[in-house]
Amino acid sequence: MKNKQKKQKKTEELKEFKLPKNRRQPIFKFFSALFFKPIFKVKTQSKIKNLPDKAIIASIHAAKTGPMSICVSYPKYSAIWGHHGMLGSYKERFHYLRDVLYVQKMHKNKFFSGLKATYEAFFSIFIYKGMKVIGTYTDMRLLSTIRNSMNVLDENASVIIFPEDSSEGYFDEIQSAFPGFVSLASLYYSKRGEDVPIIPAYISRKRGKKRLVIGEPRYVHELELQGKSKQEIADIIKEDINELYRNYVEPKNDLEPTIEDAPTRTKEYYGE
DSSP states (O other): OHHHHHHHHHHHHHOOOOOOSSTTOHHHHHHIIIIIHHHHOOEEEESEEEOOSSOEEEEOOOTTTHHHHHHHHOSSOEEEEEEGGGGSOHHHHHHIIIIIIIIIITOOOHHHHHHHHHHHHHHHHHHHHHTTEEEEOSSTTHHHHHHHHHHHHHTTOEEEEOOBOOTTOOOSSOSOBOSHHHHHHHHHHHHHSEEOOEEEEEEEOSTTOOEEEEOOOBOHHHHHHTTOOHHHHHHHHHHHHHHHIIIIITTTOOOOOOEEEOOOEETTTTTO
């Protein structure tokens, strides 16, 4: 039994994520146009006039519907971080939906959560793959998440991540942030010589406040040169996300572009 578990874990570690060769993804695009966009698409407002193709988008999760909303609303081709259980077997998807999503994070009744998870686990894998979910982990296998994310950036596409610690549920503001996405940006600069922008975003599904607001970029290497640790950088970007909520979503203020673009910075920019 232990050998089987070790073999399965090793297989998960070696599994590579690849962006679909056909960026249009005709099947998912069909269902997205028919069902997902009419239900989940929200108005996008950005401080950046010309959003870059390659970036790391750091957003609040906004409960169950946030990832789909940002997936169909964000205008650039992108992959998205998600719990590794979303991409597992039927049994793994069932336990993710029932135990993690509905019971732990959304505080729903276990019996009714089980009923929903029973049928949702059947078709969810097609939705998750259409959303281009990259499986994430809380152990050393996070390295595979970072490697797969680097491959996405290499394809000149963006990676959408949700840094909040949602183990106690979803809130209007991020209480604490994991620094995994900072490690991604830092390693990408180290290996590729490119400091890709991390762009804060806030997705809101609340009545009267359905919007995706996009803030100004941060650059990890720039902050590292200031002596900031990875956790400190994650906390800075967490506050950027929360400020979007306080300044634009909660008071329902419009957000207008204030900068032209958010270019990727190279080592030459830093004189290195």
